[in-house]
């Protein structure tokens with residue numbers, strides 16, 4: 718399965734094992750993990766397992782997060798895109814598509830979460846024909862909250878995520 722989406726400044730393609738170094742840089746940064754449970758990875762092996770699990774999702778679920786590449790530089794920016802959640806009970810939902818993103822710090826504040834997120838919801842509605850997509854953020858993650866609203870999702874409500882004992886926010890977007 719090959720994904721390839723081009724936006725004004727970014728390429729979105731499937732993650733590959735060769736993205737390992739970029740994934741480790743991304744996930745070993747404590748600031749990136751501030752609103753992700755404060756558990757940055759410590760070893761490259763952990764990043765390898767994360768990558769392998771995404772590749773498995775492409776095969777088994779037909780979708781997974783996309784790698785984000787900056788067109789001008791060719792640099793790995795992070796990931797963005799859709800995921801079919803089947804593992805967690807989130808606000809009463811156990812099987813749903815969510816939109817998410819995780820970018821390296823040096824690329825924050827350039828509108829890349831918004832740009833890649835818009836391409837992802839477009840893909841969800843126009844290519845996958847999904848009726849709706851959802852998203853969650855940790856309470857207090859203002860950057861992500863703002864990006865989700867700019868992408869076109871609306872904030873529904875807050876809920877308590879028992880498994881991680883944390884307050885999360887729940888967002889939704891319905892196919893236009």
Ligand SMILES: CC(C)(COP(=O)(O)OP(=O)(O)OC[C@H]1O[C@@H](n2cnc3c(N)ncnc32)[C@H](O)[C@@H]1OP(=O)(O)O)[C@@H](O)C(=O)NCCC(=O)NCCS
Nearest residue numbers: 749819820825826827828829830831854859860861863864
């Ligand atoms: C959340 C994240 C993806 C945002 O990426 P980004 O590319 O910087 O976001 P954008 O540039 O598209 O910004 C979207 C909006 O949020 C605003 N914003 C960005 N950072 C902000 C911050 N720290 N506080 C408040 N607003 C912020 C932007 O100004 C923009 O709104 P505007 O156009 O009206 O000014 C990025 O900070 C990140 O990767 N964080 C770590 C991982 C993470 O928390 N992921 C989300 C988990 S739910």
